[in-house]
Amino acid sequence: MGRTLAEKVWDDHVVRRAEGEPDLLFIDLHLLHEVTSPQAFDGLRKSGRPVRRLDLTIATEDHNTPTLDIDKPIADPVSRAQLETLRKNCAEFGVRLHPLGDVEQGVVHVVGPQLGLTQPGTTVVCGDSHTSTHGAFGALAFGIGTSQVEHVLATQTLPMARPKTMAITVNGELPDGVTAKDLILAIIAKIGTGGGQGYILEYRGEAVEKLSMEARMTICNMSIEAGARAGMIAPDETTFAYLKGRPHAPEGADWDAAVAYWKTLRTDDDAEFDAEVVIEAAELAPFVTWGTNPGQGAPLSAAVPDPASYEDASERFAAEKALEYMGLEAGQPLRSIKVDTVFVGSCTNGRIEDLRAAAEIVRDRKVADGVRMLVVPGSARVGLQAVSEGLDVVFKEAGAEWRHAGCSMCLGMNPDQLAPGERSASTSNRNFEGRQGKGGRTHLVSPQVAAATAVLGHLASPADLSAADVPTPAGV
Amino acid sequence: MEAFTKHTGRAVPLRRSNVDTDQIIPAHWLKKVTRDGFEDGLFEAWRKDPEFVLNRPERAGATVLVAGPDFGTGSSREHAVWALQNYGFKTVISSRFADIFRGNSLKNGLLTVVLDQKTVDALWELVEKDPQAEITVDLEAREVRAEGVTASFELDENSRWRLLNGLDDISITLRNEDEIAAYEAGRPSFKPQTLQV
Numbered sequence: 258m259g260r261t262l263a264e265k266v267w268d269d270h271v272v273r274r275a276e277g278e279p280d281l282l283f284i285d286l287h288l289l290h291e292v293t294s295p296q297a298f299d300g301l302r303k304s305g306r307p308v309r310r311l312d313l314t315i316a317t318e319d320h321n322t323p324t325l326d327i328d329k330p331i332a333d334p335v336s337r338a339q340l341e342t343l344r345k346n347c348a349e350f351g352v353r354l355h356p357l358g359d360v361e362q363g364v365v366h367v368v369g370p371q372l373g374l375t376q377p378g379t380t381v382v383c384g385d386s387h388t389s390t391h392g393a394f395g396a397l398a399f400g401i402g403t404s405q406v407e408h409v410l411a412t413q414t415l416p417m418a419r420p421k422t423m424a425i426t427v428n429g430e431l432p433d434g435v436t437a438k439d440l441i442l443a444i445i446a447k448i449g450t451g452g453g454q455g456y457i458l459e460y461r462g463e464a465v466e467k468l469s470m471e472a473r474m475t476i477c478n479m480s481i482e483a484g485a486r487a488g489m490i491a492p493d494e495t496t497f498a499y500l501k502g503r504p505h506a507p508e509g510a511d512w513d514a515a516v517a518y519w520k521t522l523r524t525d526d527d528a529e530f531d532a533e534v535v536i537e538a539a540e541l542a543p544f545v546t547w548g549t550n551p552g553q554g555a556p557l558s559a560a561v562p563d564p565a566s567y568e569d570a571s572e573r574f575a576a577e578k579a580l581e582y583m584g585l586e587a588g589q590p591l592r593s594i595k596v597d598t599v600f601v602g603s604c605t606n607g608r609i610e611d612l613r614a615a616a617e618i619v620r621d622r623k624v625a626d627g628v629r630m631l632v633v634p635g636s637a638r639v640g641l642q643a644v645s646e647g648l649d650v651v652f653k654e655a656g657a658e659w660r661h662a663g664c665s666m667c668l669g670m671n672p673d674q675l676a677p678g679e680r681s682a683s684t685s686n687r688n689f690e691g692r693q694g695k696g697g698r699t700h701l702v703s704p705q706v707a708a709a710t711a712v713l714g715h716l717a718s719p720a721d722l723s724a725a726d727v728p729t730p731a732g733v
Numbered sequence: 734m735e736a737f738t739k740h741t742g743r744a745v746p747l748r749r750s751n752v753d754t755d756q757i758i759p760a761h762w763l764k765k766v767t768r769d770g771f772e773d774g775l776f777e778a779w780r781k782d783p784e785f786v787l788n789r790p791e792r793a794g795a796t797v798l799v800a801g802p803d804f805g806t807g808s809s810r811e812h813a814v815w816a817l818q819n820y821g822f823k824t825v826i827s828s829r830f831a832d833i834f835r836g837n838s839l840k841n842g843l844l845t846v847v848l849d850q851k852t853v854d855a856l857w858e859l860v861e862k863d864p865q866a867e868i869t870v871d872l873e874a875r876e877v878r879a880e881g882v883t884a885s886f887e888l889d890e891n892s893r894w895r896l897l898n899g900l901d902d903i904s905i906t907l908r909n910e911d912e913i914a915a916y917e918a919g920r921p922s923f924k925p926q927t928l929q930v
Contacts (some may be wrong), residue, residue, distance in 0.1 A: 272909070272912050272913055272916040273909050273912045277890055277891060278891055279889075279891060281906065281909060281912070281913075283913070283916050283917075283920075285924055285925065286925060286927075292763050292764075292810075293763075293809065293810065293811070295766035295767075296766065296767065296768050296811075299766075299767075304903070306903070310917075311927075311928065312926045312927055312928050312929070313925075313926065313927060314927060315927040320760075320763070321764065333764075335764040335765075336764055338764075338766070339764045339765075339766060342766050353927050353928050373925070374925045374927060375925075376924075376925050379924065379925065384809055384811075385808070385809055386807065386808045386809040386833060388809075399833075400808075400809035400833055401809060401833070401836075402809055402810075402811035402814070402833060402836060402837035402840065403811040403812075403837075404811060404837065404840040404841065404902070405836070405837075405840070407903065408902055408903050408906065411903050411906075411907070412903060412906045412907060412913060413913065413917075414906060414913055416902065416905075416906060418889065420832075450751055450803060450806055451751075451802070451803045451806070451829055451831075454803075454829065454831065454832060455832065481807075481833075484803070484806060484831060484832070486832050486833075505925045505926070505927070506925075507923040507925075511922055511923040512923070514921065514922075514923050515921075515923035518921070518923070550751050550753065550806070571750040571801060571802060572750075574748075574749075574750070575749075575750050575751055578749075668755075668760045669760060669761075670760045670761065670763065670764065687753075687755070687807060687808075689753045689755040689756065689807060690755070690756060690778060691755060691756075691759055691778050692755050692760075695759075695778065
């Protein structure tokens with residue numbers, strides 16, 4: 258019988274397989290950041306172990322880094338200490354590090370792909386659940402805990418039981434105005450936050466094949482929000498074109514050998530998935546969340562659901578709690594929800610195509626009175642690219658704040674946070690209680706919906722903007 | 734890792750589903766660089782409410798957490814496991830755990846036990862009616878016992894063996910050093926490298 262993409266990549270990385278034991282998998286790329294690595298380096302130090310493969314390890318600073326005044330010492334002493342700990346550990350063990358201020362610094366899941374380190378058929382791990390992002394290249398990529406970070410540092414392997422496989426087939430083409438973010442939010446709402454538990458998802462079908470690499474990264478990024486171990490998309494010409502010429506992409510004969518191998522990384526026609534979900538792209542529309550987990554979402558044109566409509570008691574209770582926390586009423590149209598803050602950024606939607614899409618919508622328009630719009634590029638390189646295209650000026654002229662790269666308000670470990678009771682439309686990945694700041698309320702949206710929401714002051718899609726929103730230039 | 738064989742203790746019933754790791758330990762606690770001192774961050778936002786179950790005087794000293802389905806969803810932060818352990822929990826029972834959280838718990842000796850929701854309901858009723866009621870989680874027998882409840886649970890033999898013996902994963906793996914080196918020798922040259930060595 259044929260094998261799925263996930264099974265092929267898995268099999269190619271088995272170092273040891275023995276009855277009654279998990280497979281021992283070789284790890285091709287280990288990404289580190291400041292939050293989940295200090296205790297792992299401590300462990301190495303205590304046991305006198307070195308980093309086994311410095312040439313497969315790379316670190317950057319992202320979770321704690323400020324997005325303003327990055328040339329000054331970091332104000333929060335605890336954040337500063339954590340970043341200094343990473344610098345000290347990387348220096349002591351010899352790990353390549355891109356610190357704050359470096360041109361290659363940024364959110365770890367933006368940095369790996371843009372350097373060309375994330376490649377098809379590789380295994381990628383990081384002490385961060387959104388490592389699933391790298392699956393967009395046909396890599397097997399998953400988030401790990403700190404004990405596993407130490408394990409990979411010491412052995413370049415991980416013992417793991419092979420997850421099951423689930424196909425998510427998206428038939429047809431996405432309608433105009435519907436983005437990868439809308440698609441993945443709709444998938445999570447359909448299968449639930451636990452729907453992917455124990456599975457590696459493979460996104461396939463016409464709609465997925467037509468997506469750009471960056472859009473594919475948005476999809477795979479949120480696999481974890483469906484509870485999945487990983488998400489993958491088979492590599493194709495789009496993938497190869499993205500990689501060609503990147504700093505760490507193979508060259509010459511290595512490139513040819515790599516592409517020949519990469520082309521074998523497709524699910525065989527006679528392979529069987531353990532589960533399959535089918536989505537019709539034509540039925541999709543801009544999608545937003547109303548609750549406190551990423552599965553609590555609905556099309557923008559819908560209303561806040563009535564908890565009483567849920568048959569399952571625990572879902573009903575969760576919806577009641579969510580509405581209470583979010584300060585929403587059942588039946589309220591989603592478009593009527595006013596926001597205080599709009600956040601464009603994160604490993605989900607902080608790449609150049611996301612910034613271009615948001616800039617196009619706010620160009621020659623103004624952010625609504627009383628709304629704060631924060632634009633945070635996913636990496637320093639993305640920021641530079643945006644500046645070279647004049648996008649920073651577009652955002653600033655619209656009244657948005659243009660910041661330096663980092664995780665920023667996705668999780669509020671740096672000063673970019675919501676105040677209690679404040680409400681955001683956010684292009685990030687989690688709407689958990691307090692995620693963006695104590696008492697903050699988050700609606701997950703696409704960059705396009707975020708930008709339209711910033712202009713109108715309430716949840717909205719670009720289709721809601723009329724020509725009338727474009728202010729008449731002075732003197733005309 | 735501390736070994737886990739059998740534990741008996743009083744319980745905290747947490748009647749919530751989808752308890753994500755941001756609730757278990759909020760992000761601002763993640764700036765610490767140690768594995769201890771996270772106990773005050775455990776369920777920090779909810780503990781501001783004096784009626785929250787963990788704040789009830791009759792729950793002081795409880796060591797078994799009985800939680801709703803999909804416990805530990807969200808981020809990979811192992812700090813969530815450390816916070817539960819620092820607070821004093823030895824084991825968590827739920828009908829479903831998020832994968833990464835489950836993996837992290839078993840690597841730290843916090844036994845996560847999967848029971849069907851009907852049994853979880855029965856345990857909730859028991860410990861809500863009688864806060865002094867004790868629950869025994871017996872890893873050797875793979876069984877949970879409490880008044881009126883006897884339920885067996887599954888755990889793969891390898892994880893169970895490591896927990897019962899408190900074994901460190903890294904030293905187990907390094908016994909297979911030869912196999913790792915052999916695999917490394919056969920890797921194709923086109924695989925990515927972060928630096929030249």
